[in-house]
Amino acid sequence: MTHTSTDQPTARASGALVPVLAFTGVVVSVMQTLPVPVIKDLPQLLGTEPSNATWVITSTLLSGAVATPIMGRLGDLHGKRGMLVLSLAVMVIGALVSALTSDLLTVIAGRALQGFAMSAIPLGIGLMRDTLPRERLGSAMALMSSSMGVGGSLALPAAALVAQHTDWHALFYGAAGLGILCIALTLLVVPESPIRAQGTFDVLGAIGLSAGLVLFLLPITKGRDWGWTSGTTLGLFAAAAVVLVLWAVMELRLKAPLVDLRTTARPAVLCTNLASITVGISFLAASLVLPQLLQLPKATGYGLGQSMVVAGLLVAPLGLTMMFTAPLYARLSAKYSPKVTLILGMMIIAIGYGAGLGLMSAPWQSLVITVILGPGIGLAYSSLPALIVGAVRASETGAANGLNTLMRSIGSSASSAVIGMVIANTANDVNGVAVPTMHGFRVSFLVAAGTTAIGLLIALLLPRARSPRHIRQRPPSNRRPVPPRRNRPVWFGSRPTRGCRRARPSRCGSAAPGPRSCPDS
Secondary structure (H helix, E strand, O other): OOEEOOOOOOOOOOOOHHHHHHHHHHHHHHHHHOOHHHOOOHHHHHOOOHHHHOHHHHHHHHHHHHHHHHHHHHHHHHOHHHHHHHHHHHHHHHHHHHHOOOOHHHHHHHHHHHHHHHHHHHHHHHHHHHHOOHHHHHHHHHHHHHHHHHHHHHHHHHHHHHHHHOOOOHHHHHHHHHHHHHHHHHHHHOOOOOOEEOOOOOHHHHHHHHHHHHHHHHHHHHHHHHOOOOHHHHHHHHHHHHHHHHHHHHHHHOOOOOOOHHHHOOHHHHHHHHHHHHHHHHHHHHHHHHHHHHHOOHHHOOOOOOOHHHHHHHHOHHHHHHHHHHHHHHHHHHHHOHHHHHHHHHHHHHHHHHHHOOOOOOHHHHHHHHHHHHHHHHHHHHHHHHHHHOOOOHHHHHHHHHHHHHHHHHHHHHHHHHHHHHHHHOOEEEOOEEEOOHHHHHHHHHHHHHHHHHHHHHHHOOOOOOOHHHOOOOOOOOOOOOOOOOOOOOEEOOEEOOHHHOOEEOOOOOEEOOOOOOOOO
16 A cells, blocks of 8 residues: 655644634534433333433444544545545434434434544544644644543533423534534635545445444443343354454455554554553543432432532533643643653543542532543543554554544443443342442442553553654754765875765865865864
């Protein structure tokens, strides 16, 4: 596979590029958690069973996981801005489909289309690398990467407020309006990247990867409902393993694969992707546990009795502190390296979950937990794209970051399944209703802390990565070019000179026969 690649920014970026791309990242990440405030009412609203209603969220996770690496590769081939606009357009169509119906299958189809928007995160990071000067790249990528957490956190109180005062379809109308705004801003502000990867799109690879991801993620997201040892769950895991192995063999034989597995096997890329899974798990654990604890009635003896909106507001600082961490990350990364900031972020996350084990008895304590976890997750999220960008060629940025975003999505899906299983298995039965227990919440935090410790070990194994200021070459000097040395010796008297007496260029730009022939030498 051949590439057209450069390490220099080749398109002029306006000052609004970073805010527009970051805003787009926040909007698309909202799609994942948009229906969460009304999930308990969806069975009644859609006339279905609770297990079927969960597909309203599951379908978005699955389609986002499938679309992210595919759209990243298409962006490398045909232009990242074009694919960004296309993914946003598909999201708008999906939001309108869900807004105009109360039929379960149609809503699920619309939600699946909304999942395509998740590819905007890696495409935006690729555009930043291709268009921004090096001094702005570190903080810009950090802000874009952390937008995944920011949108997910801010969506909870905003969606809860809308759901309490209007019809639930208004959530999807609002999502469509935000998507249209993002498309308009992108077309006005964001330039297209001239960097292209040469080759063709691997259709069979896209089909194989899509099938393998669906077969793998489906039992992860539905295993609790089906049973982890059921024939359906185990059969899908086995089928996923077979399909993904065959897909990998096929990709290794192609000249222009969908995913360059040889690149992903590099220690820097492999360890970064594995660490991304643990970061995804650690982020979602707090978002799953704290809202439930805050909304449980005080009659349980440990519930905090807060409304849906208040619970969302108390969890929202998790995303806000992630956003404010981006400038701090840029300074730390430039001074020490993205590897160091990833390690620091993992350590802060572990401390946050460890402290959270004893901070569950008052609403303000939940606020303390989120304020500790937010900077840690922000530093970790911000480090991941810089590590990927520093390890791959410019023409591979979209596909490589798409795969990294997929790893985070897998971590989030795994977190949802594992934390859900822990809480369900430790719940008390009260008049036929399963009520989560404090023991289940603490075990969930222990799981998150243990996963973060594994991520910390993986981060320590990373080779020392280049910081964003080292990704591109040094700018050319303003000094005049120095002519090359002459290949023939200069004669003094009857014999040629040797060593340092051979003709050499002087600072005045002329070829001098000896070290003292130029006045300013």
